[in-house]
Amino acid sequence: MKIQEADAKLLLRAQGLPVPPWTVARSASEARTAAATYLAHGASAVVVKAQVLVGGRGKAGGVKLARTADDAESVASAILGMSIKGITVRKVLVGPAAEIVQEFYLGAILDRASRRIVVMASAEGGVEIEEVAKRDPGAIHRETAHPFLGLADWQARRLAFAVGLGGVHLRTFVAIAKGLVTTMTTYDADLVEINPLAIVRETDADGNSLVKLLALDAKITLDDSALPRHPDLEALRDLGEEDPADVEARTHDLSFIRLDGTIGCMVNGAGLAMTTMDLVKRAGGEPANFLDIGGGARADKVAAAMRLILEDRKVQAILVNIFGGITRGDEVAKGLIEARSQQHREVPMVVRIVGTNADEAQRLLREARFETAATLDEAAEKAVAAARAVGGAA
Amino acid sequence: MSILVGRDTRLVVQGITGREGEFHARQMQEYGTNVVAGTTPGKGGRTALDGTVPVFDTVTDAVRETGANVSVIYVPSAGAPDAILEAVGSGIRTVFCITEGIPALDMLKVVEIVAAAGARLVGPNCPGATSPGRAKVGIIPGSIHREGRVGVVSRSGTLTYEAVQAMTDAGIGQSTCIGIGGDPIVGTTHLDVLRLFAEDPETDAIVLIGEIGGSAEEEAAGWAATHLADVPKVAFIAGRTAPEGKRMGHAGAIISGGSGTAAAKVAALEAAGFLVADSPTEIPTLLRRAGVH
Numbered sequence: 001m002k003i004q005e006a007d008a009k010l011l012l013r014a015q016g017l018p019v020p021p022w023t024v025a026r027s028a029s030e031a032r033t034a035a036a037t038y039l040a041h042g043a044s045a046v047v048v049k050a051q052v053l054v055g056g057r058g059k060a061g062g063v064k065l066a067r068t069a070d071d072a073e074s075v076a077s078a079i080l081g082m083s084i085k086g087i088t089v090r091k092v093l094v095g096p097a098a099e100i101v102q103e104f105y106l107g108a109i110l111d112r113a114s115r116r117i118v119v120m121a122s123a124e125g126g127v128e129i130e131e132v133a134k135r136d137p138g139a140i141h142r143e144t145a146h147p148f149l150g151l152a153d154w155q156a157r158r159l160a161f162a163v164g165l166g167g168v169h170l171r172t173f174v175a176i177a178k179g180l181v182t183t184m185t186t187y188d189a190d191l192v193e194i195n196p197l198a199i200v201r202e203t204d205a206d207g208n209s210l211v212k213l214l215a216l217d218a219k220i221t222l223d224d225s226a227l228p229r230h231p232d233l234e235a236l237r238d239l240g241e242e243d244p245a246d247v248e249a250r251t252h253d254l255s256f257i258r259l260d261g262t263i264g265c266m267v268n269g270a271g272l273a274m275t276t277m278d279l280v281k282r283a284g285g286e287p288a289n290f291l292d293i294g295g296g297a298r299a300d301k302v303a304a305a306m307r308l309i310l311e312d313r314k315v316q317a318i319l320v321n322i323f324g325g326i327t328r329g330d331e332v333a334k335g336l337i338e339a340r341s342q343q344h345r346e347v348p349m350v351v352r353i354v355g356t357n358a359d360e361a362q363r364l365l366r367e368a369r370f371e372t373a374a375t376l377d378e379a380a381e382k383a384v385a386a387a388r389a390v391g392g393a394a
Numbered sequence: 395m396s397i398l399v400g401r402d403t404r405l406v407v408q409g410i411t412g413r414e415g416e417f418h419a420r421q422m423q424e425y426g427t428n429v430v431a432g433t434t435p436g437k438g439g440r441t442a443l444d445g446t447v448p449v450f451d452t453v454t455d456a457v458r459e460t461g462a463n464v465s466v467i468y469v470p471s472a473g474a475p476d477a478i479l480e481a482v483g484s485g486i487r488t489v490f491c492i493t494e495g496i497p498a499l500d501m502l503k504v505v506e507i508v509a510a511a512g513a514r515l516v517g518p519n520c521p522g523a524t525s526p527g528r529a530k531v532g533i534i535p536g537s538i539h540r541e542g543r544v545g546v547v548s549r550s551g552t553l554t555y556e557a558v559q560a561m562t563d564a565g566i567g568q569s570t571c572i573g574i575g576g577d578p579i580v581g582t583t584h585l586d587v588l589r590l591f592a593e594d595p596e597t598d599a600i601v602l603i604g605e606i607g608g609s610a611e612e613e614a615a616g617w618a619a620t621h622l623a624d625v626p627k628v629a630f631i632a633g634r635t636a637p638e639g640k641r642m643g644h645a646g647a648i649i650s651g652g653s654g655t656a657a658a659k660v661a662a663l664e665a666a667g668f669l670v671a672d673s674p675t676e677i678p679t680l681l682r683r684a685g686v687h
Contacts, residue, residue, distance in 0.1 A: 110498055112578045112608040112646065115505050147502040188497050190578070224641075225471070226497035255643040259635075270576055270643025271550025271605050274632040278656075279673055281635045290636070292643040295533075295551070323552040323559075325521075325535045355535060355555065376556065377673055 001222045002053040006093050007236045008218035012194070015183045017176055019215050020200075022095035024051065028077035034094040035072030042203070043096035048075045051091040052084050053241055055128070060084045065097055090240050098216055103196035104163055105129055108145070108180045110190040110223075117145040117181055121159040125196035143177075151181045165213075169199065172213045187233060188226030193219040245308055252304040254293055261286025262387050264309035264318040264347075266302070268293050268327045276321045279376055285384035288315045295326040302335025303342070310343060317348045317387035319379055324355030333361040337368045348386035352379040396525035396570045397545070397590040397597070398488055398516065399427075399464060403529045406431040406462035406486070408469055408477045410442045410449060415468035418492075418533050419443055422466075425536040427529040431456035453484035464488045466522065466531050471495040474518060475504050482513045490531050491517035491581070501579035508581060515581025519644075521551040521573035534558075534571065542567015544686060545591040547584055548603035549576045549610075549644070553632055557603055557674040564678030566686060569597040576605070576644030584614035592621055599626035599686045601677060602668065606633030607647045607654040612662040619666035626684030628677055629668040631656045 003011075009019045023034035035046045050062030057063060062084050066072035072094065082089050103125030111118040122140045124132045132139055141162040143155040156177040160166055165173045176197065184192045194215040201211050227234050239247060249256035255270065259277075263285045267273035270292045277287035289312065293305050309315055322332045332353060340349070352373040353361040365372055371386075373379035405422065409415035410432025420443055423429045431450055432442045438451030450456040453465065465481040467474055467490065474493035481489045489508070496518045508515045516523065522532010526539035538555050540562040548554040554573050561568065570591075574582050584602060591597045600622060604611035611631065618627060634656040636642050638649040649655050660670050669680040 110502075110578060112610070113613070115502060115579055117499075117502070147506045185499055188499055190498055223498050225495045226499070228472075229497075257637075257640050257642065259637065267552075269550060269552030270647060271548070271553030271603070271632045272556060274605060274636055274642050274647070275553055275556070275630075275674060277636070278632065278634045282672060287635060290640075290642055323555045325552060325555060326533060354559070355538075375675055377675055 001224055001227065001237060003220055003222065003236045004051045004053065004091070004238055005049065005218055006051060008220040009215070011183055011187055011220060012179070012215055012218050015179050015186065017179045017183070017215055018172070018213060019218070020095055020098060022093050025076060025092050025094050026090065028073045028080060031076030031092055031094050032069050032073035035066060036069040038094070038096045039069060045097040046072050046094055047097045048072060048079060049093045050079050050082065050084060050089040051093055052087045052089055053238065054085040054087055057084050062089060087241055098198060098200040098214060099202070100196070100216075101199040101201055101211060103198045104165070105132070105195045106177060106180060106197045107191070107193035107195065108184050114144060116147065117184060119143045119145060119151055119155075119159065119177055119180060121163050121177070123163040125198065129195065145181045150185070151178050153178070169213050176213065176215070183220070187220070188223045188230060189220050190223050191219065191221040195219070245311060248308055252301055254291060254301070254305055254308065256308060257290040258312065259287050259289055261288045262314055262316040262391065263383050264288045264312065264315040266291050266293060266305050266309060266318065266320045268295065268297060268322050272321065272323060276319065276376065276380070279380040280319065280384060283380040283384040285380070285387055288312055297327050298331050299335035299338060302332050303339040306336065306339035306343070310345065310347065315347060316390040317350070317383045319383035320349065320351040320353070321376055321379055322353045322355070324353065324358060328357045329353040329355060329361030330357040330364060333364040336370065337364065340368070348390060350379050350382040350386060352376060396528055397594050398514070398570060398572065399523050399529045399531045400525045401528050403464045403531065404428050404430045404460065404462050405531060406433060406453060406456045406460070406465045408433050408453065408465055408467045408481065410434060410447065411437050411440070412468055416442060418468065419447065421536065422530055423447070425530045427531060430460040431462050453480050453486065457484050457486065462486065464490070464531060466490040466492060468492055475500045478504050478515060479507060482508050482511045487513045489513060489515045490520065490522050491515060492520060492522060492532055494519035496577070498577065498579050501577065505579060505581055516572065517575040517580060519577045520575030520580070521554065523570055523572040525570045526568050532573070534573065538562055539571065540565070540567040543569050543596060543598040544601055544681065545569050545594065545597040545599070546571040546601045546603070547587040547591070548573050549605055549646070550603065550632065553674065554603060557601065557630060557677050560675045561601070561678050561681070566678050566681055569594060576646050578608065578646040584610045585617050588614050588618055588622065599681060599684065600628070601681070602627070602629040602663070604629065604631045604659055605644065605647050606631075606636050606642065606649050606656050606659075607644070609654065611659040615662040615666035615668065618668070623667065626681060626686050627666075627668040628671060628680045628684060629663045630671045630674055630677060631659045631663070
């Protein structure tokens with residue numbers, strides 16, 4: 001689960017990491033009030049940042065500076081309601097603009113190959129780490145945290161010296177790098193990223209200039225499997241930004257991802273669901289979704305899955321592919337028959353059920369006059385042909 | 395011979411009195427697996443599967459009383475990491491964890507302890523393994539198999555069944571079929587299984603089934619290119635149409651930052667001498683083409 005920048009900063013701050021102050025505003029007037037407060041307390045400008053869970057908001061115009069409260073209000077009013085990669089901005093983060101001296105990248109990820117948490121640092125901050133990895137892999141320095149001991153001080157120091165933070169910022173950097181791993185393990189995150197981690201210049205009340213390290217942006221992805229033991233983090237889920245279909249799928253414990261095509265797919269098992277999509281494509285069609293009903297799905301779950309697929313108006317045919325193991329074919333067939341009886345629009349359906357109780361499933365489907373297929377390839381071809389027939393008639 | 399499970403398997407089922415545990419313990423027994431014990435803390439002294447299998451409080455008791463040497467775990471996710479540690483701590487050397495939904499950071503610690511103990515963990519979130527005609531451990535339906543000499547390794551459950559069924563229908567049998575699980579952190583990788591197959595005198599050919607995410611398939615391909623050069627090798631990769639940045643059901647199945655794509659995996663496998671199928675149903679044809687009879 002992705003969480004918003006403001007929530008990620010909250011978690012970093014709770015772990016003692018240096019994060020500049022911020023306010024979340026849901027309207028232009030709230031943004032104005034927040035900006036006025038920061039400007040009155042010595043900030044020379046404020047930054048207004050769209051809070052969305054997709055990358056590239058800067059390029060999309062979702063991050064702007066403002067020098068006055070009036071400015072902040074108009075900038076916020078432009079950003080709120082703007083669409084970034086299909087997501088409507090509903091909230092902005094307002095905070096004092098930092099005078100950046102130098103930017104760095106610091107991130108911790110769950111590395112599958114080494115089965116370890118890997119901490120990465122780079123002197124090339126503020127740009128996407130994937131770009132740096134492609135352009136100049138040598139610019140990224142890595143340390144592997146121990147599963148029981150975390151990141152050792154010497155490892156954090158080695159990273160600091162590697163990116164050129166060996167001087168006055170050494171101790172702070174070591175604390176931040178170790179804190180990144182602690183943040184990860186405390187909240188069961190699989191990604192914690194500070195980009196940029198910046199040396200910023202600040203002027204204190206007496207007019208003295210000082211420099212310090214601050215986490216100016218934060219990105220955290222939480223492990224969905226661990227959310228049951230972090231009910232407080234589950235509350236950070238941004239339902240406003242989620243597709244209602246995703247919310248619906250989660251309540252029925254279905255794994256569902258909406259795509260752009262016209263062939264709805266219902267499958268048991270993630271690998272087989274992906275394969276079914278691939279074969280739809282190979283047969284000349286486009287899948288409308290990924291949908292794994294999971295193992296042991298019963299009739300009511302099948303019916304819920306069918307409703308989800310049919311809510312998508314683009315769907316012109318449905319392909320059901322079930323390889324019964326734990327899942328019983330006859331249960332799926334009953335669910336399909338029930339779902340079709342409640343269906344509000346006519347969509348051709350091709351059903352292929354093999355494995356456990358497949359014979360009984362075939363009998364039920366035959367009696368209910370469903371179109372069936374023997375193999376997965378045949379099912380994909382029939383579904384694509386059915387969608388073409390519907391599309392042609394429309 | 396076969397690998398990981400076979401005629402010498404003496405299986406303890408952790409969580410045998412649960413709904414899933416009991417159902418699958420019965421299926422395994424009916425297939426011919428030697429299910430020697432079950433465990434559920436607090437239910438020691440009872441029996442399961444119509445009085446044929448003794449239930450113990452601890453895996454230690456089960457090992458001592460029955461000589462169990464392989465464990466399979468059906469306990470819920472909150473207790474599964476501990477169940478793995480219990481098996482390893484009780485001297486079991488081969489552990490299959492079927493349970494899904496275990497937090498990845500828990501698994502980081504578990505795999506560390508399993509490795510230090512010199513044991514092997516398959517999974518979690520895996521369907522288990524079957525050596526046709528000898529034993530099955532896990533949840534793979536026994537009916538799809540046929541005895542033979544092709545080793546199958548896969549991350550998935552039902553996708554594996556699909557591929558194995560196609561092989562069996564075409565008259566191509568299997569030495570062992572293993573599902574290693576779809577989580578980001580698993581105890582046994584594709585490469586680990588290829589090493590085992592390479593040493594198995596009863597495995598003459600390999601089927602590798604992978605999916606988007608990570609780089610385990612590429613690593614296995616690189617090793618196979620030199621160590622399994624003369625062995626017929628066929629592969630299938632799921633997720634050619636998967637969009638970037640979306641988790642496709644399995645916690646590990648995600649393309650991120652342009653890496654973990656199906657195209658990259660297919661290219662690595664082809665470069666390593668694998669024939670890569672476009673559909674699971676093509677696997678038997680490609681096996682024949684690669685020299686399997």
